[in-house]
Amino acid sequence: ELQVPNDLTGLGVLAACAVACARTAVVEGGPGWREPLCLYLCAAYPSGGRKSAAVAAIAEPILQREAEATERERPGVARRRSDRQALEHRADALRKKAARTDDPNARAELEEEARELAARLATTPVPMEPRLLADDATPERLAGLLAEQGGRIGVLSPEGAGLFEQV
Numbered sequence: 742e743l744q745v746p747n748d749l750t751g752l753g754v755l756a757a758c759a760v761a762c763a764r765t766a767v768v769e770g771g772p773g774w775r776e777p778l779c780l781y782l783c784a785a786y787p788s789g790g791r792k793s794a795a796v797a798a799i800a801e802p803i804l805q806r807e808a809e810a811t812e813r814e815r816p817g818v819a820r821r822r823s824d825r826q827a828l829e830h831r832a833d834a835l836r837k838k839a840a841r842t843d844d845p846n847a848r849a850e851l852e853e854e855a856r857e858l859a860a861r862l863a864t865t866p867v868p869m870e871p872r873l874l875a876d877d878a879t880p881e882r883l884a885g886l887l888a889e890q891g892g893r894i895g896v897l898s899p900e901g902a903g904l905f906e907q908v
Contacts, residue, residue: 763779
């Protein structure tokens with residue numbers, strides 16, 4: 742119905758399967774050598790070849806799954822963000838109180854408590870809603886999205902020239 746070559750949709754479906762498996766599967770190349778399951782695919786096809794329609798059809802179930810996961814995770818993400826913000830405010834308040842305190846012992850205690858909270862914050866990632874696909878992202882933004890999503894995100898684009906130029 743899309744009137745595109747089977748190769749184009751075949752590559753797209755392989756990419757979609759890789760995105761679907763990315764958070765659940767890893768490849769072990771040897772003892773201690775683990776890599777996420779990834780595919781890097783490119784289908785060269787001329788302009789006006791209905792690539793956009795094919796990519797949209799292939800991405801639709803992934804985007805639907807992403808929307809479901811976002812809706813399911815939203816309350817927990819909001820709670821974790823609120824908890825993190827409370828810790829940040831508490832650490833900031835302790836630093837300010839320590840700066841205003843003249844008693845060296847009290848200041849040392851407040852500074853130590855602020856450092857403990859800072860260490861806790863350093864090991865607590867900023868909660869993000871799940872994201873499976875990125876499109877039209879700069880290399881910097883893509884790196885940020887990868888970090889936010891645990892090193893796994895898919896990029897499906899009917900026009901990959903920009904992405905290849907960036908890479």
